[in-house]
Amino acid sequence: MKQESKTFEIEFNLKPGVRAIDRPAGEKPTEGSARRRFDRYPRIVQVVALAIYFQDMLDRGEVRNHADLARLGCISRERMSQIMMLAWLAPDIQQEVLGLPKTPGGRFTVSETALRSVARAPAWEEQRKTWRCLATSR
Numbered sequence: 083m084k085q086e087s088k089t090f091e092i093e094f095n096l097k098p099g100v101r102a103i104d105r106p107a108g109e110k111p112t113e114g115s116a117r118r119r120f121d122r123y124p125r126i127v128q129v130v131a132l133a134i135y136f137q138d139m140l141d142r143g144e145v146r147n148h149a150d151l152a153r154l155g156c157i158s159r160e161r162m163s164q165i166m167m168l169a170w171l172a173p174d175i176q177q178e179v180l181g182l183p184k185t186p187g188g189r190f191t192v193s194e195t196a197l198r199s200v201a202r203a204p205a206w207e208e209q210r211k212t213w214r215c216l217a218t219s220r
Contacts, residue, residue, distance in 0.1 A: 123182065124190030126197050130179045133168040167198050172206035175213050192216050 139145050145154065152162040171179070179197070182190060196216055203209045 121184035121186055123184050124192075126179055126190060126192060126194050127182050129165055129194055130168050130171070130176055130197075133165050134176065136162075136166060137169040164194075164198060167201045168194075170201045171197075172209045172213075175200070175209060178213075178217075191219075 136151050145151050148162045149159055152159045200209050200212045
């Protein structure tokens with residue numbers, strides 16, 4: 083008894099999963115050819131918004147403490163403490179940070195570390211002075 087093997091051919095086109103490259107294969111990218119598709123809010127805007135949201139969760143009694151928040155967010159308690167420190171900022175500074183415009187790649191001259199140093203000041207007047215120095219130096 084003889085078995086026949088049947089073969090067949092499938093043809094399909096693969097589309098790039100990440101992005102299309104606008105240059106021939108092997109050619110090096112030119113200066114300025116990289117372009118950002120989307121503008122993003124600066125990182126400090128995102129983290130201050132999180133701090134305010136987390137503080138609201140604490141105030142409403144949805145969570146007991148920072149450790150609960152850290153477990154919910156799958157981050158360390160130390161990182162949660164860093165985020166929550168931004169809730170100590172003066173309300174007008176928080177509002178100014180939240181009002182920052184979107185930037186290419188989400189970059190902004192004031193880092194989260196610098197903003198936390200502003201939040202460490204115990205008095206809001208001190209915070210405002212430090213924030214003005216940071217904001218004007220950008």
